Amino acid sequence: xxxxxxxxxxxxxxxxxxxxxxxxxxxxxxxxxxxxxxxxxxxxxxxxxxxxxxxxxxxxxxxxxxxxxxxxxxxxxxxxxxxxxxxxxxxxxxxxxxxxxxxxxxxxxxxxxxxxxxxxxxxxxxxxxxxxxxxxxxxxxxxxxxxxx
Numbered sequence: 001x002x003x004x005x006x007x008x009x010x011x012x013x014x015x016x017x018x019x020x021x022x023x024x025x026x027x028x029x030x031x032x033x034x035x036x037x038x039x040x041x042x043x044x045x046x047x048x049x050x051x052x053x054x055x056x057x058x059x060x061x062x063x064x065x066x067x068x069x070x071x072x073x074x075x076x077x078x079x080x081x082x083x084x085x086x087x088x089x090x091x092x093x094x095x096x097x098x099x100x101x102x103x104x105x106x107x108x109x110x111x112x113x114x115x116x117x118x119x120x121x122x123x124x125x126x127x128x129x130x131x132x133x134x135x136x137x138x139x140x141x142x143x144x145x146x147x148x149x
Contacts, residue, residue: 011046
């Protein structure tokens with residue numbers, strides 16, 4: 001069997017949100033972004049889906065711990081894919097800046113390039129998400145909902 005090395009790709013997408021519904025949407029979007037990266041034959045990494053499960057994103061020290069750990073891992077990445085349908089958050093800007101300083105390629109991507117409004121994006125996101133056997137909104141809320149205070 002021939003070894004196939006896939007590009008190690010950091011995924012940047014919005015995470016934090018003021019409401020549980022928006023947080024669920026952002027997690028669903030991040031999951032779809034990871035799936036998109038996998039479909040491009042990449043090896044994606046989305047630290048915001050990982051570290052937020054065990055650290056308190058509302059505690060600035062713990063948030064920084066997670067961001068620093070993610071950035072340490074990302075030093076080994078080949079590229080950063082920025083998924084922009086929902087905009088670019090401050091956390092994403094930090095990731096983009098770090099990637100550029102490291103000389104890593106930054107690629108802008110859209111899952112829904114034909115969408116003309118946020119309502120279109122939300123509708124298309126729910127439709128695409130339901131096409132796969134992925135965690136339900138209730139499961140996402142149980143894992144990440146403690147972040148909303």
